[in-house]
Amino acid sequence: MTVNDDSFTNWKNREEIAESMIPIIGKLHRERDVTVLLHSRSLVNKSVVSILKTHRFARQIAGEELSVTETLPFLQALTALDLGPSQIDIGMLAATYKSDDRGLSVAEFTAEAVAGATGANKLEGGAGRDVVLYGFGRIGRLVARLLIEKAGSGNGLRLRAIVVRGGGEADLVKRASLLRRDSIHGQFQGTITVDEESSTIFANGNAIKVIYASDPSEVDYTAYGIKDAILIDNTGKWRDREGLSKHLRPGIDKVVLTAPGKGDVPNIVHGVNHDTIKPDEQILSCASCTTNAIVPPLKAMDDEYGVLRGHVETVHSFTNDQNLLDNYHKADRRGRSAPLNMVITETGAASAVAKALPDLKAPITGSSIRVPVPDVSIAILSLRLGRETSREEVLDYLREVSLHSPLKRQIDFTTAPDAVSMDFVGSRHASIVDAGATKVDGDNAILYLWYDNEFGYSCQVIRVVQHVSGVEYPTYPAPAV
Incomplete structure (x- = not known):
């Protein structure tokens, strides 16, 4: 047998193993609300090839490829345990098992590592928490996809409704079509049907009521059976507490803004300051995509080295706030054609750092260039x-x-020598450190941080919503502090 034959046989064997993992991962997710991860990447609803690629990607951060032959025994061990809702990282289980010298079996080690999610310690799944999306644009539709994907056993977050302004004939069909297909993020993973008579979109079995309103004051959510819901405002129309308080209508308990908040509205970057949210806080912001991208690595660098001062320059993809062709815009430069120009503009990310990292005393400045991607x-x-x-x-x-x-x-890491922006479409991290571009000279460091300003940010929004809803399940093995 040739080397090529050996390589192909090895690939087919790994395909077979990955195929055997899929029903185990699916059953754990559906029946026990357990999300199986591999180095923080979900394996739920992934194909055979996706599972193998995720294992191979481990070499980028761990230095060597992880084989499905190494992780399958840990996945099998999980099926024998009385698990409650949780996230379990089989990549981390495999890595920590290698360094453990106590001679434990895989089953014994796994049971010990996830003990907090089993038996008397396990969380009991609740009835779920209602979620309403106010606005259904770029971020709103991606957040909807994530909520539907994470529905799991039905005990977590439940997308009950979206609120939009009336758009005329076939409005519901067009909105469902935009959820189904996306020019950047691809096809929706599942099935979508529309019931125009009841104004409902059915996505993977989730019934999502479409409510038409031009102002929050027009909606009584209890009329749709919605109660104690978290409303996610994707419009950015209101940024301060007074404006966002308009959403606190019957049926709505909390409001989360997907834009930087103004005044005393807390700006939250999950992973950094989400633990500071007061239980009775009803209004909060997830800050901006750029704030989410820079604050976690900034905190990491400050923790280890101390940061005396900093400057962030964002090279940012164009957004709906800009014009397709030259036309009037209230802001300077943003009226010029977005797909044809690099556009110098401002960013509020630098000033927002102070809200997310109040202990950081270093002055941080910032500016931005919008580019035609x-x-x-x-x-x-x-x-x-x-x-x-x-x-x-x-x-x-x-x-x-x-x-x-x-x-x-929040922080991913790549050593890929030819990485470019499109490689990070769909990244679920707040930012990705580009190792090859990093510059360090004495006490000066320059970090290049990629981020999917749409999808990665939407994932951060979901994490904040999970936290305030009480359905942010613990991860095992627990990360080092």
Whole structure:
């Protein structure tokens, strides 16, 4: 047998193993509300090839490829446990098992590592929490996709309704079509049907009522059976507490804004300051996509090296706020054609850092250039550090943060030598450290941080909503603090 034959046989064997993992992962998700992860990447509803690619991607952050032959025994061990709702990272289980020298079996080690999610310790699934989307644009539709994807056993977040302004004939069909197909993020993973008579979109069995209203005051959500819901405002029309309070109608308990909040509205970056949300807080903001991209690595660098000052320059994809062709715009430069020009503009991300990281005393400045790409941006974070270091030390540290720290869901890491923006469409992390572009000279460090300003940000929004709803399930093995 030739080397090529050996390689092909090995691939077919791994395909067979990955195929056997799919029903186990699906059953754990449907019946026990357990999400199986591999180095923070969900394996739920993934194809055979996607599972194999996710295992191979581990080499980017762990230094070597992870094989399905290594992770399958841990997945099988989970099926024998009395698990409650949780997220379990079989990549981390495999990695920590390798370094454990106690001679435990895979089953014994797994039972110990996830003990907090089993038996008397396990969470009991509740009745779920209603969610309403106010607005159904770029972020609204991606958040809808994520809510539908995460419906699981039905005990978590439940997308009950979306509120939009009336759009005329065939409005419902057109909105369902935009949910079904996306020029950047591809096809919706599942089935979508429309019942125009009841003004309902059915997505993977989830009945989503479409409510037409031009103002929050027009809606009584209890009339649709909605109660104690979290409303996600995707319009950005209201940014302060007074404006957002209009949403606190019958049936709505909390309001989450998908834009930077003004005044005393808390700006939350999940992974950094979500634990500061007061239980009785009814109105909060998820800040901006760029704030979410820079704050986690900024916190990581400050924790390890200290940050004396910094500047962030974002090279940002164009958005709906800009004009397709030259036309009047109330803001400077944004009236010029977005797909034809680089457009210098402002960013509020630098000033928003203070809200998310109040203990960071370093002054942070920022500016932005909008460029003719439809999605994925890059933040160039230039930092003056509290001590001298080296490029190798910084990269080793950030790789470790992306793998094992409490920020591993926010910070990803790539060593790909030819990475470009389109490679990060669909990334679920707040930002991705580009190792190849990183510059360090003494106490100066420049980090290049890719981020899917649509999908990655939407994932951060969902994490905040899960947290305030009480359905943010713990992850095992627990990340190092």
